[in-house]
Amino acid sequence: MSTAPLVHRHRTAMVRHTLSQPMSLAVRHRLVREGTTVFDYGCGQGGDLRALSSAGVEARGWDPHFAPDEQIFEAEIVNLGFVLNVIENTAERQAALERAWSISRKALVVSVMLVGAVPLDGLRPFGDGFLTSRGTFQKYYQHAEIRAVVAQAVGAEPVALAPGIFVAFRAPEDEQEFLLERRRGRRASTSSYATGRSRKAVLARPELHERIEAALTATAEFALHRGRLPHAEEMPATVHDLLASERVSFARAVDTCVALTLDRDAFEQARRDSREDLLVHYALGALNRTKSAARPSPSMVRDIRTHFGSQQQLAEQALEYLHALAEPQHTVAAMRECAERGLGILDEDQRLIIDGGRIERLSGPLRCYTGCASYLAGDVEDGDLVRLDPLRKRLTIFRLADRKSPFPAITSSVAVDLRRQDVILRAEDRTLIRKSHVFGLPPRSKQRKLEAEMADRHGLGPDKVVVRSLMVLPPSASG
Ligand SMILES: C[S@@+](CC[C@H](N)C(=O)[O-])C[C@H]1O[C@@H](n2cnc3c(N)ncnc32)[C@H](O)[C@@H]1O
Structure with missing residues (x-):
């Protein structure tokens, strides 16, 4: 036995x-x-x-x-x-x-x-x-x-x-807040509210500003994060304690923040970004049939009211994104437009190759598309290379080792099949040839020859430099 x-x-x-x-x-x-x-x-x-x-x-x-x-x-x-x-x-x-x-x-x-x-x-x-x-x-x-x-x-x-x-x-509310935060995450660190203007203002009204500085900073941070001013209950107890001890009302603190601390251009940009985030978020919720989508958190309800007036208005505008996504000629046109703006490179098969750190800068419908892939596979990292293939309803994330090298190794790839809602992880043994080393995109027929030449010229073993499908980095990302 x-x-x-x-x-x-x-x-x-x-x-x-x-x-x-x-x-x-x-x-x-x-x-x-x-x-x-x-x-x-x-x-x-x-x-x-x-x-x-x-x-x-x-x-x-x-x-x-x-x-x-x-x-x-x-x-x-x-x-x-x-x-x-x-x-x-x-x-x-x-x-x-x-x-x-x-x-x-x-x-x-x-x-x-x-x-x-x-x-x-x-x-x-x-x-x-x-x-x-x-x-x-x-x-x-x-x-x-x-x-x-x-x-x-x-x-x-x-x-x-x-x-x-x-x-x-x-709780569905926690999931919703998480999903929206995730879409905002990349930009959170780029938001800056410490401008020269605010420093001048500090000198003009030193007393009040100094006394409640922490409250003004927290208010400005909130405003630049969500693209709107906070309600009293959205601020932590420490802010209210400080204001109470200084006998300053919350409304006055917000007014002071708007007048002295908040950078107007940055706030306007944050407002546009938040609108766009909500549109993409809402469109994705509808597309992925996220159950929690029907239960936005109280702060999200306020975001929607401020930026769209009503949930109905938001739903109508998000629907336009989804329509654009369903039409192949629209997505190809959107990708071409992104490539022209230097955001990535369109290959022969109408696929957009882009740095992971730049996908948040794609236009709304394309962000819906990458968002669908994130929903299935998780986040794209800054160091990744992403290939969008909306015609075949695919998206592939390539993980690179040693990005700074002229020939970064592709260590693994994550292929997201949006049609079958499936994710396939593959160990890879490929080398990325940067555009700066290829002098233009060769036709497919010449690819093999080019690969052999590249291997020979750079002393990389022929079995290692297998560039099965030639990939290029956007020029500004090349080392
Ligand atoms: C691969 S380790 C992961 C440990 C840790 N979570 C980490 O990520 O480093 C798997 C662990 O699961 C524990 N484990 C085995 N059977 C388990 C069970 N029925 N419930 C909880 N843990 C278990 C093992 O003792 C082992 O420490």
């Missing part, structure tokens, strides 16, 4: 010196910040816990091997990081997921290993996964498969943070 092999699950836990990818995403998306409570379910050697605690996050964890005596607590954010994929028993996997969800008060972050992340050669099939030479078990999920598993357990569609990494929210 054959006995089941012993699986050493704990051997999968690595020593971490930095945050894991799911927790680092949670921090970047401000799901986790100072004062947030986090519970790390299956915390392994506790690397995430140490990193989070050192930044003022209230982090606790439990692990059946490394921390079996720790108590299991409820927390705002619960992390189930790369745990499901190491459990060989499907019932136990399900129980772990359910337990983790049951203790999350606001959101659960689930991550797993995906098919394509590592080569499977030499691994022994076992159950629905594989046994490794180290006596561990690994199940490699499809992105859509883990999405469905989480959706089933929590009773709602989770939001993708990256391939194989999802966050599921309890």
